[in-house]
Amino acid sequence: MTQRTLILVKPDGVKRGLAGEVLRRIEAKGYTLAGVELKQATEALLEKHYEEHVGKPFYQPLVEFMLSGPVLAIVAEGERVIEGFRSLAGTTDPTTAAPGTIRGDLGRDFGLKVQQNIVHGSDSVESAEREIALWFPHLAS
Numbered sequence: 001m002t003q004r005t006l007i008l009v010k011p012d013g014v015k016r017g018l019a020g021e022v023l024r025r026i027e028a029k030g031y032t033l034a035g036v037e038l039k040q041a042t043e044a045l046l047e048k049h050y051e052e053h054v055g056k057p058f059y060q061p062l063v064e065f066m067l068s069g070p071v072l073a074i075v076a077e078g079e080r081v082i083e084g085f086r087s088l089a090g091t092t093d094p095t096t097a098a099p100g101t102i103r104g105d106l107g108r109d110f111g112l113k114v115q116q117n118i119v120h121g122s123d124s125v126e127s128a129e130r131e132i133a134l135w136f137p138h139l140a141s
């Protein structure tokens, strides 16, 4: 089934000059780019984006990290792109993410309170549509 997903190159990825590499991997896998925009997040946007994490111990460090610089927001399209991109991204902890994945190849632990893991990808059809509406209101379905 053709899907859309919301991908973010987080501030660590943008600062390290990895935005192009993430776009390259998305395109090399055969997904289509439907939206790409460099954005500075706001606290209000992040509170909605990370609504399931509000109150967790890493929430405040996560918000500070996500405000620390611009993110590259991407909407990608394709058959089963939601699970496909999460597979490209690798597991949350970059230290143990499998080699071959974005996090496994390019990320590591910097000893901070939050996992700086280069990318975000929506985890379900419902969160993809919710997150696309937040980051790209003009692409909301």
Ligand code: CMP
Residues within 6 Å of the ligand: 053, 058, 062, 092, 113, 114, 115, 116, 117, 119, 120, 121
């Ligand atoms: P992401 O999957 O994009 O969304 C939630 C983010 O919170 C996650 O990436 C990590 O950056 C961060 N995160 C998740 N779990 C932890 C944790 N246990 N400790 C620190 N940061 C975390």
